[in-house]
Structures are given as C-alpha cells and as structure tokens.
Amino acid sequence: MLAAFFKTPGVVELREVERPEPRNGEVLVRVTAAGICGSDVAFFRSKQRDWHRRGHEFAGVVEKVGEGVQRLKRGDLVAGVGSVPCGECSGCARGEPQLCSNVRAAGVGAFAEYVCNGEEFFFKIDGLTGEEGALIEPLTVAMQMVRDAGVGFGSKTLLMGAGPIGLMALNICKASGARAYVSHPTSSRARLEAARGMGADAVFSPNELTQRLLEREPEGVDSAMVTIPPSIGIAQAASVLRVGGTIALIGMEFEPEANLRLDIDRFHFRKLRLIGSNHNPCAPLYPEAARLLREGIVNVEKIVSHRFPLFWIKEAFEFATERRDEVIKVMIVAED
Ligand SMILES: [Zn+2]
Ligand SMILES: [Zn+2]
Secondary structure (H helix, E strand, O other): OEEEEEEEOOEEEEEEOOOOOOOOOEEEEEEEEEEOOHHHHHHHHHOOEEEEOOOOEEEEEEEEEOOOOOOOOOOOEEEEOOEEOOOOOHHHHOOOHHHOOOOEEOOOOOOEOEEEEEHHHEEEOOOOOHHHHHHHHHHHHHHHHHHHHOOOOOOEEEEEOOOHHHHHHHHHHHHOOOEEEEEOOOOOHHHHHHHHHOOOOEEEOHHHHHHHHHHHOOOOEEEEEEOOOHHHHHHHHHOOEEEEEEEEEOOOOOOOOOOOOOOHHHHHHOOOEEEEOOOOOOHHHHHHHHHHHHOOOOOHHHHEEEEEEHHHHHHHHHHHHHOOOOOOEEEEEOOO
C-alpha cells in the first residue's frame, strides 16, 4: 500500500509499504478521506523531525477484521477515533471520562491507503459520508471548546480564529442561540467570508477587535475561545471579557518556550477564568459530533475547501501552507 512519510520542515514522500494484517481485536480500514489539520500544517512548516507518518482525522471502509472483533464487519463505514479514555483512572471512575488521566491515543498515519488499529479506535458512521466522518475528530475539538466556554442560549461569545475549529465552533454557538463574534486577520479571505456566511454577528480584524467589540458589548462578552497563538490571544481575550468571563484555550503553540506573560491583576479583579480545552479523550464526544453533521448543523461543504488525491499529498501540503488566503480545510480523498 502507499503511505506518506514526512521529514519536516517541508519534505513529503509517498512510499510503498506492506499492508498491515489485522491481529486479534484489530480492524483494517481502507481510508477514503483524511483531513489536513492545522497542527499538520504547523508541523510541516516549522518542526525539525526525522521521517514519520501523519494524519489523524480520517474515515474509511472496513476491509478486514481480526479475530475477536465484535462490533465491526467488512464494508462498515467508520471514522477514526483519535483517543479513548482508560476506564480505570479516578477521572473515569468519577464519571468524567473527559478528565481521564491515562488517555490512550490512536496514533497517526492516515495519509495512507490503509490504517490498521484496535476496534475501539473506530466509530461506525451510518448515514454519513467519508468526508463527514473525517471531520468528526476536529469537530470534537470545537465541541469541547464550546462546552468549556459555557456557551448557551443568549450568551455572548468571541471566537478568536476562523480556521476549521473556529468555524465549526461558530456553527455550534449559532445553533445554541448564542451571540457569536469572530476575529480573524483580513489576509484570510476564505475564512472571513465563511464566518460571515455562517451567521457570525460581526467579524473583526484583530487590531480593531477590542475597540469595536466593546462598542457593541460595553460590559464585555461572557466567553472567548482562543484558537490562535495564545501569546496573542489570551491578553486580547482578557481585554474584552465581562467580569467573571471565561477563556477556553486551544494552546498549541508548538514551542517548548510557549510560556506567557499575563496581566494577573486583570484576571484577579475581573474574576476571569482560563480553561485549557484539550478534547482528548475524544471518543465520548463522537456520537454527538455525528449528530451535528447528520443534522447539518455542521456542513462539510462549508468547511472542506479543497480536495487532493493521496498521490498529490506533497502538492496538498504545499497548497495548505502557501495559499492561506483561500484554504479552509484541505482533504485527502481516495479516487474510485
Ligand atoms: Zn487535528
Ligand atoms: Zn481514565
């Protein structure tokens, strides 16, 4: 089978490797769609790392099951599950699997013709397309962030960053009846247009954000969701929150020195809260994510902006990296 190997920054190679055989409890899936994540793009551009595989947002068709597999059979359409709770730690025992302290990750490697993994790392997606299935994992990132921000009917929230995660969070916020503002650099035309088309109550460029948002919401907003580099995002979010407001943060800055300087007086006197919004383990969120896609609350056609076959993986990554004005999400799709 073909599989993509990365040597970063900037090198991709398609290699012929042996197709894995599913062992006891494992399932072999033919990948039909795999999304390029923002984390993949950031890695591709900046990190120095020797040959490795990537791809963690995907769906496909079960090709073969190993012995002892209970739920799945050949021909089932499945989405890859990024991580599962251990079921045994104190978080799991408290009934809070999202606070599991021993998360089991599926690993990466979906930019390939096949993926083989334990049955628990696949979720059946009856009624969804492969591309919708491949959106479930990033959608759970958005869902966890919206939950952590405490968004609900009538609340006012700010989404910082209109990438796929921010846009899907916007879909959920609007479906919940919240007022949702978006800030994003004007250089990213496609993302700004998408945010407007998805019903953002207003879209601001980052340099006018504080002033223009406070004109509309003089007491500040209830919450902010930060999907941009936190070194910029947190201070700006803190400047537009109401007293007692919440910042939910996806803090992937990819640098060991991603430490911040914060105006702690502001956090103290304004009684602000900062929540690290890691979605892992994401498995418990999959059924609800599938519903959001099935009911059209999140629409794949509005998130996936470009499609490339696996054979063009190099071009796909270069496109996602260089054409920032046009790209929302790039999907690698199987040709058949
Ligand atoms: Zn991702
Ligand atoms: Zn656990």
